[in-house]
Amino acid sequence: xxxxxxxxxxxLDKVLVHQDVAQxxxxxxxxxxxxxxxxxxxxxxxxxxxxxxxxRQMFGASAEKVKVENKNWKxxxxxxxIDLELTTLSSTHxxxxxxxxxxxxxxxxxxxxxxxxxxxxxxxxxxxKGFKVLVLNEVDKLSREAQHSLRxxxxxxxxxxxxxxxxxxxxxxxxxxxxxxxNIRISAPKEGEIVxxxxxxxxxxxxQLPPGFAARIAEKSGRSLRRAILSFETCRxxxxxxxxxxxxxxxxxxxxxxEIASDIMKEQSPKRLFQVRGKLYELLVNCxxxxxxxxxxxxxxxxxxxxxxxxxxxxxxxxxxxxxxLGQKAIFHIEAFxxxxxxxxxxxxxxxxx
Amino acid sequence: xxxxMQSSQPWVEKYRPRxxxxxxxxxxxxxxxxxxxxxxxxxxxxxxxxxxxxxxxxAxxxxxxxxxxxxxxxxxxxxxxxxxxxxxxxxxxxxxxxxVAVGSAQxxxxxxxxxxxxxxxxxxxxxEDAQNALRxxxxxxxxxxxFFFICNYISRxxxxxASRCAKFRFKPLSEEIxxxxxxxxxxxxxxxxxSEALSTLSSISQGDLRRAITFLQGAARLFGSSISSKDLISxxxxxxxxxxxxxxxxxxxxSFDKANKEVNNVIAEGYPVSQMLSQLFDMVVESDDASxxxxxxxxxxxxxxxxxxxxxxxxxxxxxxxxxxxxxxFSNMPEVFSN
Numbered sequence: 001x002x003x004x005x006x007x008x009x010x011x012l013d014k015v016l017v018h019q020d021v022a023q024x025x026x027x028x029x030x031x032x033x034x035x036x037x038x039x040x041x042x043x044x045x046x047x048x049x050x051x052x053x054x055x056r057q058m059f060g061a062s063a064e065k066v067k068v069e070n071k072n073w074k075x076x077x078x079x080x081x082i083d084l085e086l087t088t089l090s091s092t093h094x095x096x097x098x099x100x101x102x103x104x105x106x107x108x109x110x111x112x113x114x115x116x117x118x119x120x121x122x123x124x125x126x127x128x129k130g131f132k133v134l135v136l137n138e139v140d141k142l143s144r145e146a147q148h149s150l151r152x153x154x155x156x157x158x159x160x161x162x163x164x165x166x167x168x169x170x171x172x173x174x175x176x177x178x179x180x181x182x183n184i185r186i187s188a189p190k191e192g193e194i195v196x197x198x199x200x201x202x203x204x205x206x207x208q209l210p211p212g213f214a215a216r217i218a219e220k221s222g223r224s225l226r227r228a229i230l231s232f233e234t235c236r237x238x239x240x241x242x243x244x245x246x247x248x249x250x251x252x253x254x255x256x257x258x259e260i261a262s263d264i265m266k267e268q269s270p271k272r273l274f275q276v277r278g279k280l281y282e283l284l285v286n287c288x289x290x291x292x293x294x295x296x297x298x299x300x301x302x303x304x305x306x307x308x309x310x311x312x313x314x315x316x317x318x319x320x321x322x323x324x325x326l327g328q329k330a331i332f333h334i335e336a337f338x339x340x341x342x343x344x345x346x347x348x349x350x351x352x353x354x
Numbered sequence: 355x356x357x358x359m360q361s362s363q364p365w366v367e368k369y370r371p372r373x374x375x376x377x378x379x380x381x382x383x384x385x386x387x388x389x390x391x392x393x394x395x396x397x398x399x400x401x402x403x404x405x406x407x408x409x410x411x412x413a414x415x416x417x418x419x420x421x422x423x424x425x426x427x428x429x430x431x432x433x434x435x436x437x438x439x440x441x442x443x444x445x446x447x448x449x450x451x452x453x454v455a456v457g458s459a460q461x462x463x464x465x466x467x468x469x470x471x472x473x474x475x476x477x478x479x480x481x482e483d484a485q486n487a488l489r490x491x492x493x494x495x496x497x498x499x500x501f502f503f504i505c506n507y508i509s510r511x512x513x514x515x516a517s518r519c520a521k522f523r524f525k526p527l528s529e530e531i532x533x534x535x536x537x538x539x540x541x542x543x544x545x546x547x548x549s550e551a552l553s554t555l556s557s558i559s560q561g562d563l564r565r566a567i568t569f570l571q572g573a574a575r576l577f578g579s580s581i582s583s584k585d586l587i588s589x590x591x592x593x594x595x596x597x598x599x600x601x602x603x604x605x606x607x608x609s610f611d612k613a614n615k616e617v618n619n620v621i622a623e624g625y626p627v628s629q630m631l632s633q634l635f636d637m638v639v640e641s642d643d644a645s646x647x648x649x650x651x652x653x654x655x656x657x658x659x660x661x662x663x664x665x666x667x668x669x670x671x672x673x674x675x676x677x678x679x680x681x682x683x684f685s686n687m688p689e690v691f692s693n
Contacts, residue, residue: 024576035364035575041624148479152434155364169669170591171628175405179565182572183591188622223622291668298671302614310610311678311687318659318675322667 003233004226007201010064012053016197017189017225018046025050025184029058036154036163038139038178040170041186044224047166050186051135054164058133059093066091075108082108094133100141107146110136111153118157131160139165140172151176188223191215197225198232207236210244220248253288254296261300268342273335280334290330294321294337301341309348316340365571366564369539374415377408379531383522387416394420394467398492398501400516402508403524406562409504412524413473420471422464429456429466434475444487448472452495470499477503478510485512492518526561529553536566545570546580554583558592565590593625598633602641605680613677617670627669631660631676638680648683655679 009015012022028034039047055063066089073084084105089096095117099109117132139147154163154177165181167173189197198214217235221228231248239246260279263272283293298317302310316337324333371377374387383401390396401409417430431451433443456468474480492501492515503519505511527535533552540547547555547570559566572589573581587594597620604616620630638644638652659676663669682689 027578028575035572040626042622045624170626171663171669172666178591179568182575183589185588185591185624187624295668295670307610311682314671314674314678318662318667318671321671322662322665325666325668 003201004229008049009053010056012057015053016200017193018050018186021184021186022050025054026057029054034162036181038165038181038183039186040167042188043168044226045186045188046225047186051164051166055094055133063091063093073112075112084109094135096135098137099146100138104143106142107149110146110150114153114157114161118160131162133162133164135164135166137166140167140169147174147177151180154180189225191218194218194221194225194228198228208241210242213242217248253283256283257293257296258300261297264338264341265304268346273339273342276338277335280331284331290324290334291321294334309344312344313341365539366567370411371415373419374412377412377415378535379527380408380524383412391419391465394465396500398519400503400519400521401524402505404526404561405506406564407524407526409524410475413502413504417471420465420467422462425466429470430473432473441484441487444484449491452491452499455498471502472499473502475504478505478507482512485515489514527563529556532556532563532566535563536570539567544579545574551581551583551586554586558590591626591629593629593633598637602634602637605677606684608681608685610678610681613681614674617674617677620673621670627673628660628663630673631656651683651689652680
């Protein structure tokens with residue numbers, strides 16, 4: 001098992017970061033009843049861990065016995081019937097799913113599943129809880145219509161069903177949905193907290209950590225705990241016992257992007273642009289999301305630029321990322337950004353050095 | 355289904371006014387509607403105004419007061435955005451409901467006028483076609499049916515519909531009225547709220563009573579019966595003042611790298627960027643040390659960034675772009691980029 005899963009805290013009492021949030025959540029569920037919840041925060045900050053721990057707190061160990069199902073729904077939408085297929089993860093008390101996987105038909109998923117959940121009463125031997133829980137991931141990727149239909153269904157079926165929503169950025173969740181939930185912000189763990197977790201894992205695994213090693217991993221992780229633990233494990237596989245100057249391997253795609261960045265800086269010509277396109281395609285076919293590529297590229301370029309140029313470059317990055325969101329094919333916009341950058345940079349070089 | 359537990363009912367529902375007279379701060383509407391109760395006649399109505407000012411409450415209250423619990427089901431049709439309201443529904447469901455004639459049988463002390471009411475909540479999210487299809491229906495069945503449209507933006511209601519209705523604007527609630535309402539709820543629920551928390555609550559909810567009550571309930575659930583202003587801020591998703599202040603200070607210092615660091619920090623802490631933009635906007639507009647031109651430039655950029663966010667653009671890039679524009683505005687650098 002990966003360390004990320006092995007050392008995932010199972011109970012609200014055992015979490016190492018966000019202890020205050022965990023305590024509040026515990027207070028919340030002891031009152032026999034809980035409102036709809038909306039967790040938001042950057043990736044790798046522990047949203048899912050907290051949600052799973054919360055479910056365990058509510059329902060006991062049976063919440064962990066989950067089964068994966070591929071469910072089919074037939075939805076009657078007026079003149080035609082729509083077939084929907086979605087993977088769900090469910091226990092006797094909760095169902096977890098990713099409604100945005102259904103693409104533009106996510107609205108039907110939202111309505112159908114909640115209705116189905118509300119109809120089936122939970123199987124509860126002790127008869128303690130009168131409701132089931134539905135965990136929806138990536139609500140920020142839901143379409144407007146789906147979010148709109150969520151708002152009424154949330155109120156209508158609140159007697160037998162609680163929703164736990166989980167998303168990266170709450171700006172993309174409509175105000176109406178947000179105002180119906182208790183919003184819980186999960187911030188990314190501070191570097192010190194990451195160090196603490198890494199040391200805890202090191203102790204459990206019986207590893208000798210040279211001083212400052214955990215801190216270096218934490219710094220490289222960009223405040224994502226998941227990433228920190230993964231790269232910690234990679235280091236362990238690569239070389240043990242750890243040495244003080246051991247390199248922490250960066251992600252290969254990040255290295256690739258930084259290569260692209262230095263390519264662009266070296267030469268600005270249509271020929272180079274053509275070469276860069278090949279590399280960009282390489283990244284895209286390996287399923288690196290285009291906005292991440294663009295962001296990383298900006299990060300790499302900003303490191304190398306004079307401060308006057310930074311403003312302009314970051315403006316165009318924002319501009320093309322927005323365009324990318326509106327458009328269809330990402331490669332056009334990334335390449336447009338690269339071309340734009342080349343022209344700005346070349347102009348700058350000519351103006352300075354003649 | 356299990357009956358709603360008393361505690362699990364949202365306070366917004368629990369303390370919703372049941373009678374038109376209890377609706378606070380909207381005097382004109384209340385006057386017209388009390389008149390309606392006496393004369394048992396009213397025009398088509400169009401309620402518009404910001405969220406949380408009592409539009410839906412008023413419409414539901416008048417319907418309940420006119421018909422009473424027994425006739426309510428058969429006389430009132432309530433449709434909102436979660437129901438399907440395409441052109442087909444207008445042509446069939448609404449039209450069929452509107453066409454049924456009713457008598458004026460007085461029942462149980464309620465006036466029960468000889469018409470039915472169709473409440474179209476969130477009417478601004480109806481398509482233009484659907485609204486057009488309503489035009490003739492409204493006139494043909496005006497003898498037996500009254501329409502209540504409820505919307506946030508009157509500009510999204512097509513002109514022919516708006517001109518058929520008596521329009522009422524719902525004003526945002528003033529701070530005093532909000533406070534009396536909140537204090538009333540606190541007394542009922544046994545909560546302790548000091549005056550600082552009260553003023554925080556009115557300022558973060560910006561005249562939206564529903565929001566204020568929701569925040570109050572969230573805070574009460576998380577932190578128990580005595581609530582401080584800090585608890586309210588953490589529940590509401592408002593960004594603490596210092597964080598915004600730091601970002602603004604970094605922008606004023608003129609250093610791109612400093613601003614970039616702050617932006618990274620904001621993103622990592624998970625603060626919603628749309629909220630950040632609106633709080634930045636407030637602070638920039640109120641700041642004393644910026645010239646009018648600088649303020650104008652910044653506001654323009656903030657608006658653009660907000661639009662991009664609505665389109666689904668990346669939060670980090672948009673905030674960074676906005677900050678970089680602010681730096682340039684504060685240090686009076688030229689605005690336009692050569693294309």
